[in-house]
Amino acid sequence: MLNVVVCSSVDSDLVRSVAARIGGGTTVYSTLSETRYRELSCGGKWSRLWLRWLMSGAYAFQLLGKILGAKRGTLWVVTTNPFFVPGLAACAARLRGQRVVHYVFDLYPDALEAAGALRVGGAGSRLIAAWTRFTQRVSAGAVYLGGELKRHTEERYGKARYAAVIPVAADEREFLPAKLEALPAVPLRLHYGGQLGAMHDAAGLVEGVAALAVERAAGEVAFDFMAGGVGVRRLESLAGGAGVTLRGTVASPVWREEAARHQVGLVALTPAGMHVCLPSKVYAMMAAGMAIIAICPERSDLAALMRETGAGWVVDNTNASALETGQGFADVVRELMAKPETVREARRCARQAAETRYGHQEISRAWGRFIPKLETRT
Numbered sequence: 063m064l065n066v067v068v069c070s071s072v073d074s075d076l077v078r079s080v081a082a083r084i085g086g087g088t089t090v091y092s093t094l095s096e097t098r099y100r101e102l103s104c105g106g107k108w109s110r111l112w113l114r115w116l117m118s119g120a121y122a123f124q125l126l127g128k129i130l131g132a133k134r135g136t137l138w139v140v141t142t143n144p145f146f147v148p149g150l151a152a153c154a155a156r157l158r159g160q161r162v163v164h165y166v167f168d169l170y171p172d173a174l175e176a177a178g179a180l181r182v183g184g185a186g187s188r189l190i191a192a193w194t195r196f197t198q199r200v201s202a203g204a205v206y207l208g209g210e211l212k213r214h215t216e217e218r219y220g221k222a223r224y225a226a227v228i229p230v231a232a233d234e235r236e237f238l239p240a241k242l243e244a245l246p247a248v249p250l251r252l253h254y255g256g257q258l259g260a261m262h263d264a265a266g267l268v269e270g271v272a273a274l275a276v277e278r279a280a281g282e283v284a285f286d287f288m289a290g291g292v293g294v295r296r297l298e299s300l301a302g303g304a305g306v307t308l309r310g311t312v313a314s315p316v317w318r319e320e321a322a323r324h325q326v327g328l329v330a331l332t333p334a335g336m337h338v339c340l341p342s343k344v345y346a347m348m349a350a351g352m353a354i355i356a357i358c359p360e361r362s363d364l365a366a367l368m369r370e371t372g373a374g375w376v377v378d379n380t381n382a383s384a385l386e387t388g389q390g391f392a393d394v395v396r397e398l399m400a401k402p403e404t405v406r407e408a409r410r411c412a413r414q415a416a417e418t419r420y421g422h423q424e425i426s427r428a429w430g431r432f433i434p435k436l437e438t439r440t
Contacts, residue, residue: 065133067091069125070141071117072099075314076342079233083425091128093121100311118144126154134159137433145170145190149197161202161436164222168339169215170194176334177260195219202436207340208363214337226432231420232346237318245325247402249284250395253324253352255317256343257291261335263357264293266379267328269388271300274395278305282399286324288312321350325405326398329356329364333380336362348373349416353408355394357387371419373412
């Protein structure tokens with residue numbers, strides 16, 4: 063039996079879900095539990111520095127040691143958390159007759175460029191880009207979360223020996239079948255859960271919530287944010303406002319309970335971010351039976367997901383200001399408030415897609431098709 067190890071710096075439900083889909087005794091390797099990650103990320107300066115070391119230096123050194131001590135033929139599925147580890151792992155694996163899959167959760171240096179942390183074309187950007195090209199060459203294969211992410215990666219950094227698009231979908235069995243008629247139509251409850259980082263259009267989202275001040279005051283619509291990340295600072299302008307609840311991120315079991323209380327989930331992706339990532343939380347919200355409002359470019363993987371499943375609506379922010387995006391978002395919400403049957407149908411479609419196209423069996427089959435092909439191409 064092939065020994066497969068899924069590797070990421072944080073041992074999250076997301077990573078364990080991937081291991082479960084691959085099956086066959088697949089294990090997970092990480093240096094941090096999700097709980098410990100949240101504790102350190104909410105701490106002071108020294109806590110955050112320690113967190114950075116655990117997620118990068120300690121994780122990289124320990125993983126290399128694991129690879130060098132593992133048996134021949136082991137397959138390592140290594141996520142880009144952090145970005146430089148898949149390439150290092152691939153080099154070490156070659157010395158031991160093993161293979162590494164470059165699992166592109168987030169693309170670098172693109173993510174840092176989009177966040178403004180690196181200048182496009184600068185020395186740092188060129189150095190990281192060279193490493194990503196090297197990683198593509200030395201890895202046995204690559205897995206992407208969406209087709210647009212795959213296209214952009216291969217165009218800029220070259221193709222891996224073998225590649226596939228396999229979504230990181232939530233395990234729908236962890237959510238009770240959505241009781242679509244159980245929630246009252248008024249207020250329309252909208253929810254944002256998870257990270258609100260530099261790749262997420264926090265500005266457009268905040269403008270949209272602000273534009274619905276009259277409806278919120280009348281009790282017709284309510285927003286619940288359970289978010290972390292740099293974008294949370296933008297939410298502070300909404301604090302204390304009618305119909306708005308602001309909370310931090312919580313453990314996955316707690317979030318799943320909260321998710322069942324909302325009709326609509328919110329996802330927001332910047333134009334720069336559409337080549338970099340596909341927010342995995344959208345699949346969890348669909349599994350919870352939430353319809354989706356996606357603020358994102360029309361040509362993004364996220365927008366394609368909405369079109370192909372009928373699970374929700376897209377607010378195109380490709381060439382729009384935050385104010386224009388917010389107004390477009392508010393218009394969609396008002397339309398949904400007037401047509402509760404439309405929300406119920408989108409919720410049904412979302413849950414159906416989570417059970418079928420993105421269900422645990424279909425994703426398992428995708429991994430089952432991918433891994434044997436690595437055997438013939440390395």
